[in-house]
Structures are given as C-alpha cells and as structure tokens.
Amino acid sequence: MRVRRVVTTRAGGASRPPYDTFNLGDHVGDDDGDVYANRKRLAAELGLAEDKLAWMEQVHGRTATTVDGSETGAAEATDALVTATPGVALVVLVADCVPILLADAEAGVVAAVHAGRVGTRVGVVPAAVAAMREAGAEPQRIEALLGPAICGDCYEVPAAMAADVEKHVPGTACKTRKGTPGLDLRAGLWQQLAGLGVGKIGVDPRCTNEDKTLFSYRRDGTTGRLAGITWIEA
Template sequence: MRVRRVVTTRAGGASRPPYDTFNLGDHVGDDAGDVYANRKRLATELGLAEDRLAWMEQVHGRTATVVDGSEASAAEATDALVTAEPGLALVVLVADCVPLLLADAEAGVVAAVHAGRVGARVGVVPAAIEAMRSVGAEPARTEALLGPAICGDCYEVPADMAADVEKHVPGSACKTRKGTPGLDLRAGLWRQLADLGVGKIGVDPRCTNEDKTLFSFRRDGTTGRIAGITWLDAS
C-alpha cells in the first residue's frame, strides 16, 4: 500500500488578508465560507471526497485518537490522528508548530501529529507511536516526516522555558542566530523518534518564520494555517 504525504503552502486559496490565501484553519478568525472553499479545494486537489479528510480540534495536548472515517466531525481535543483506513486523509494544521507525519506502510497505518512546544513537552509523539502500535504498526517499520516549522535560529524563548523543554525533549535547546536561548523542536523530536525506534526519519528544512510562502504565527500574529496531510492510497 502506498503512503501519500502532502504539505500545503499559503498560495492558491480564497481567503483574504491577513489569511491570504489558502488558509485551512477554521479557528483563527477567517471567514467560514473562505475556509470551506479552501478545504473543498484541498479535497479536490488530493482526489478525495470532502468527507475523506479527517480533522482534529488541536489543543496542545498529548491525546492520540484512532479514527476510521465514520466520525461525523473533527476529533475533539486531540493532537494526533491515527488510522488504518485506506483513503482516509489525516490533517494536521500548523503555523510554526511541527507537523509530524508517520507511516508504517507494511501494516497500513498512518498518523498525523501536532507537535508544538507544549505538545512535544507533554509527550504527544510517544502517544502517537503507541496508538499506531494499537492498530498493528511497529516503530522499526515506521517512517517519519518532520514538516515545516519555526527553526532554532528564529525560535527565541526564555532561558527557563528552553531548559524545561530540553529536560522533556532532549536535543531541543539551542541558541538563536542572535545568541539568545532558543528551541529547535525538530532536532529534539528527531532524537525522540530515534529513541522510540522509528526506522526512518526525514526533515523538511523550511522555516515557517523565514519562508513567506508559509504561515507563521510568530512572524505575523493573526494569520492562517498550512496543513500536513497523510493517507494510504490503495490504488
């Protein structure tokens, strides 16, 4: 079974400034009709029906939810979606946090994880791996993609915050390009995934704060959300 992965940009949608244009977040103040049009276009471009996109109410927690496509609405209060259902596309929305896409193609299991600073700190990634195990995946067969996120050069935080995250996700603390305390969440999550036994780990190096084709909350404040999407293509 083939695993598909897509990461959107901010171009090609209906939303108006400051959400211009392909905002997929329905919780950021954008016009609901514009968001609906963008989500409809996303499904069309992926070659999927609108009801084959699985969304989640992201809350910066560590809950991982297994879905099968029968759900009537977005999964409530969760930051990771897991499925073994072919053709069901899992969507994670970000604007600086790390979108993590996981797949065990042999088992036919995929996951989409919202791994921001808080979620990473409280263990959303181990929770997602365990949820994948519950439906037949194995870490050694799993491939991971750490998608576009704010980079360590840009992500300045207080020193005590950097130290706290480092304690929970070793490898995250860094210095920004200004020499101040910072966080490189993708570096810490890469190490965490390796420690969990994940067999193959890739990183999209784009920084949301630096790349104007992506949304960034740190850069713009009121802004839209890009998406990381993964699904199993049985065709």
C-alpha cells in the same frame, strides 16, 4: 500499500489578508466561507471526497485518537490522529508548530501529529507511536516526516522555558541567531523518534518564520494555517 504525504503552502486559496490565501484553519478568525472553499479545493486536489478528510480540534496536548472515516466533525481535543483505513486522510494544521506525518506502509497505518512546544514537552509523539502500535504498526517500519516549522535560529524563548523543554525532550534547547536561548523542536523530536525505534526520519528544512510562502504565527500574529496530510491509498 502506497502512502501519500502532502504539505500545503499559502498559495492557491480564497482567503483574504491576513489569511491569504490557502488558509485551512477554521479557528483563526477567517471567513467561514473562504475556509470551506479552501478545504473543498484541498479535497479536490488530493482526489478525495471532502468527508474523507479527518480534522482535529488541536489543543497542545498528548491525546492520540484513532479514526476510521465514520466520524463526523473534527476529533475533539486531540493532537494526533491515527488510522488503518485506506482512503482516510489525516490533517494536521500548523503555523510554526511541527507537523509530523508517520507511516508504516507494510501494516497500513498512518498518523498525523501536531507537535508544538507544549505538545512536544508532554509527549504527544510517544503517544502517537503507541497508538500506531496498537493499530498494528512496528516502530522500525515507521517512516516519519517532520514538516515545515519555526527553526531554532528564530524560535527565541526564555532561558527557563528552553531548559524545561530540554529536560523533557533532550536536543530541543539551542541558541538563536541572536545568541539568545531558543528551541529547535525538530532536533529534539528527531532524537525522540530515533529513541522510540522509528526506522526512517526525514526533515523538511523550511522555516515557517523565514519562508513567506508559509504561514507563521511568530512572524505575523493573526494568520492562517497550513496543513500536513497523510493517507493510505484505497
């Protein structure tokens, strides 16, 4: 089965500043009509019907929800979506958190995961991999993409916070460019995925805080959300 993965940028949408222009988040204060236009364009660009895009009400937790395309509205209070249904595209929204796209092409199972500091700490990635296994995936066949996110050079946090996350997910604590305590979530998540037996792990090195073609909450405060999307071609 062919797996597709897409990561969006700020370009090509209808939203006005400070959400300019391809904001896909409907929870950030943007005009509902502009967000709808952007989501409609996203579906068209992907070659999918609008109702085949599965969204989440992301809450920085560890809940993984399995969907089949029959659902209406966003999955409530969840930070990982899993499907084994071809043609259903799973969407994760971020603006510094790590979007993780997982796929076992042989089993025909994909997942989209929202992994911010809190979700990473409480185990959203192991929960997503467990849900994929329940759907028929095998970790050694899973390919993972860690998408654009704030990098360790930029993600400054209090020392106690860095130590706390490091205790739960080793490899996350780092020093920022300024030499202050920081977090490199993708580094820790890479180690966590490897520890779970995931067979292939790729990293998109772009930093949302540094790359102005991407949305960043840390840099801009009020801003839009980019998307990571994955699906199995029908």
